[in-house]
Amino acid sequence: MTTPETLIASSDPASKVNLLGLSRAQMEGFFSQLGEKRFRAEQVMKWIHHHGVRDFEQMTNLGRSLRERLEQVATIAPPEIADQQDSADGTRKWAIRVAGGALVEAVLIPEGDRATLCVSSQVGCSLDCKFCSTGKQGFQRDLTSAEIIGQVWLAIDSYDGWQSGKGRVVTNVVMMGMGEPLLNFDNVVAAMDLMTDDLAYGLSKRKVTLSTSGVVPALDQLAEFSDVSLAVSLHAPNDAVRDQIVPINRRYPIADLLASARRYIDAQPDKKRVVTIEYTLLAGVNDQPEHARELCELLEDYPCKINLIPFNDFPNSGFKRPSGNAVSRFWQVLVDAGFIVTVRTTRGDDIDAACGQLVGDVVDRTRRAARYRERYAASGVSAANMEELHH
Numbered sequence: 513m514t515t516p517e518t519l520i521a522s523s524d525p526a527s528k529v530n531l532l533g534l535s536r537a538q539m540e541g542f543f544s545q546l547g548e549k550r551f552r553a554e555q556v557m558k559w560i561h562h563h564g565v566r567d568f569e570q571m572t573n574l575g576r577s578l579r580e581r582l583e584q585v586a587t588i589a590p591p592e593i594a595d596q597q598d599s600a601d602g603t604r605k606w607a608i609r610v611a612g613g614a615l616v617e618a619v620l621i622p623e624g625d626r627a628t629l630c631v632s633s634q635v636g637c638s639l640d641c642k643f644c645s646t647g648k649q650g651f652q653r654d655l656t657s658a659e660i661i662g663q664v665w666l667a668i669d670s671y672d673g674w675q676s677g678k679g680r681v682v683t684n685v686v687m688m689g690m691g692e693p694l695l696n697f698d699n700v701v702a703a704m705d706l707m708t709d710d711l712a713y714g715l716s717k718r719k720v721t722l723s724t725s726g727v728v729p730a731l732d733q734l735a736e737f738s739d740v741s742l743a744v745s746l747h748a749p750n751d752a753v754r755d756q757i758v759p760i761n762r763r764y765p766i767a768d769l770l771a772s773a774r775r776y777i778d779a780q781p782d783k784k785r786v787v788t789i790e791y792t793l794l795a796g797v798n799d800q801p802e803h804a805r806e807l808c809e810l811l812e813d814y815p816c817k818i819n820l821i822p823f824n825d826f827p828n829s830g831f832k833r834p835s836g837n838a839v840s841r842f843w844q845v846l847v848d849a850g851f852i853v854t855v856r857t858t859r860g861d862d863i864d865a866a867c868g869q870l871v872g873d874v875v876d877r878t879r880r881a882a883r884y885r886e887r888y889a890a891s892g893v894s895a896a897n898m899e900e901l902h903h
């Protein structure tokens with residue numbers, strides 16, 4: 513984890529510290545290295561996360577000399593929006609360009625008085641879950657804490673949501689976008705700290721959810737550093753099926769994963785916590801009544817609620833979405849056994865709904881653009897003409 517002691521080392525003008533991603537403790541460490549009082553951390557965090565200010569000049573409660581010093585050693589740099597799609601149902605999805613040019617996704621899903629932001633933690637993913645569009649893109653790198661919290665910052669900014677009286681743009685965050693959050697532990701923990709910190713986004717720990725596919729050793733450490741809600745991407749009622757669709761299960765099988773998740777919620781002072789079990793329904797793979805009955809046995813007496821997610825198809829996925837009847841049958845078996853079960857309604861149907869798909873499309877367009885460039889370069893057409901042709 514980045515410690516305050518390590519911050520000054522990276523604060524030379526060539527690589528300024530990005531204050532956007534610093535947790536409160538890190539921000540206090542940063543100001544103490546500048547010889548400033550701790551309350552400066554509080555002032556600057558509020559400017560960044562409450563008011564959306566990126567320019568030190570606008571931080572009017574800081575003296576001129578401090579503003580100039582900050583200009584020299586620090587920056588406030590959210591990632592950039594590369595593409596945005598708005599669905600008729602209000603869902604907004606962004607492809608976000610991070611340092612080095614890679615793309616990740618964030619999605620805001622409004623629902624009544626809630627608005628849930630789904631946030632990415634890595635560029636691509638190494639876990640290769642078989643039904644996942646992101647998994648097919650491979651792993652490129654971890655996101656920094658600034659790039660993770662920057663997705664929250666951008667979502668609010670995109671609605672001009674910094675002004676008071678407009679209501680909250682983001683009421684809930686789920687770490688369920690691209691990547692496995694527990695494989696980017698330090699940066700995810702720092703970003704979740706900011707999500708729940710009153711000096712930043714002030715969300716309750718119940719409204720921030722980390723979703724894991726089952727990195728058990730990291731999950732075993734999480735309670736030491738965080739108290740957010742937990743979701744487990746189970747997707748199967750037994751190891752034989754899960755081994756096929758969630759390869760990390762071969763290392764950390766279901767029994768180990770469920771035991772670790774239980775230890776996490778048992779470690780929380782609030783004893784009413786439950787684990788959200790995510791279960792993507794894949795036609796003919798894990799959606800049969802016998803799978804539902806097996807799931808009931810597996811989760812008997814387990815403190816959980818179950819979220820069923822009918823598969824969102826994407827090109828060349830190799831899987832099919834189950835019929836409405838199959839989903840209902842599955843749901844009924846669980847409900848009859850006394851479980852609390854929700855079925856995720858499909859949102860953003862008219863935009864690229866499956867996680868990782870928008871990035872795939874933007875990358876495709878970028879590759880198309882590169883191909884155009886190569887082709888027209890070879891034929892002597894200028895780059896400017898080529899862009900015109902492309903559009």
Ligand code: SF4
Pocket residue numbers: 636637638639640641644645646647648689690691692725
């Ligand atoms: S489902 Fe999550 S953990 Fe699995 S490959 Fe996709 S992004 Fe990675």
